[in-house]
Amino acid sequence: AQSVTQLGSHVSVSEGALVLLRCNYSSSVPPYLFWYVQYPNQGLQLLLKYTSAATLVKGINGFEAEFKKSETSFHLTKPSAHMSDAAEYFCAVTHSNSGYALNFGKGTSLLVTP
Amino acid sequence: EAGVVQSPRYKIIEKKQPVAFWCNPISGHNTLYWYLQNLGQGPELLIRYENEEAVDDSQLPKDRFSAERLKGVDSTLKIQPAELGDSAVYLCASSPNRVGELFFGEGSRLTVL
Numbered sequence: 001a002q003s004v005t006q007l008g009s010h011v012s013v014s015e016g017a018l019v020l021l022r023c024n025y026s027s028s029v030p031p032y033l034f035w036y037v038q039y040p041n042q043g044l045q046l047l048l049k050y051t052s053a054a055t056l057v058k059g060i061n062g063f064e065a066e067f068k069k070s071e072t073s074f075h076l077t078k079p080s081a082h083m084s085d086a087a088e089y090f091c092a093v094t095h096s097n098s099g100y101a102l103n104f105g106k107g108t109s110l111l112v113t114p
Numbered sequence: 115e116a117g118v119v120q121s122p123r124y125k126i127i128e129k130k131q132p133v134a135f136w137c138n139p140i141s142g143h144n145t146l147y148w149y150l151q152n153l154g155q156g157p158e159l160l161i162r163y164e165n166e167e168a169v170d171d172s173q174l175p176k177d178r179f180s181a182e183r184l185k186g187v188d189s190t191l192k193i194q195p196a197e198l199g200d201s202a203v204y205l206c207a208s209s210p211n212r213v214g215e216l217f218f219g220e221g222s223r224l225t226v227l
Contacts, residue, residue: 032213032214034214046215046216049214051214
């Protein structure tokens with residue numbers, strides 16, 4: 001079965017600083033990988049996805065992620081944090097063997113300080 | 115385009131009482147999901163529908179949980195009887211059948227006293 005591990009349940013950055021949220025996956029077959037964001041009291045929203053095309057994936061709001069097979073990683077980055085980026089971020093994985101059911105990580109809470 | 119609509123947003127009940135949650139997916143989305151989200155955790159799949167057929171309900175605790183999706187549109191998730199451990203947010207999502215692209219509702223937060 002496939003799974004993801006998000007390193008760090010809480011990450012704090014200063015406004016304007018680099019955002020780096022870590023995600024490692026475990027999958028016996030080539031995975032599809034996703035990042036979702038959840039703002040307070042809202043549903044999850046897709047940020048970006050990797051589906052075996054380009055390894056560097058760009059998403060909404062200036063976020064991007066790079067699929068690194070050798071490191072089994074799919075870390076999320078943004079060059080300059082905004083206050084509005086404060087939210088919960090979830091990494092997720094799926095593949096055809098599971099009927100494409102998404103398995104989510106436990107999430108990383110991003111705090112942006114002035 | 116209207117998003118996924120869920121109701122109620124909040125529900126407080128006593129243990130052993132029944133509760134039901136309703137979901138209206140985005141028009142044209144054939145796939146519908148119910149997820150459970152505990153505090154500080156990621157969503158966990160309860161059930162997935164393709165049209166009106168439940169194609170994956172392996173994680174649904176069938177002794178107390180039930181779900182239906184009549185006519186392949188709206189869906190209802192029911193818990194009877196509720197237990198203290200059921201306190202969580204119940205998320206509904208729908209998909210246009212693009213892999214992993216789910217559109218989530220705002221969730222229904224259940225508190226069992």
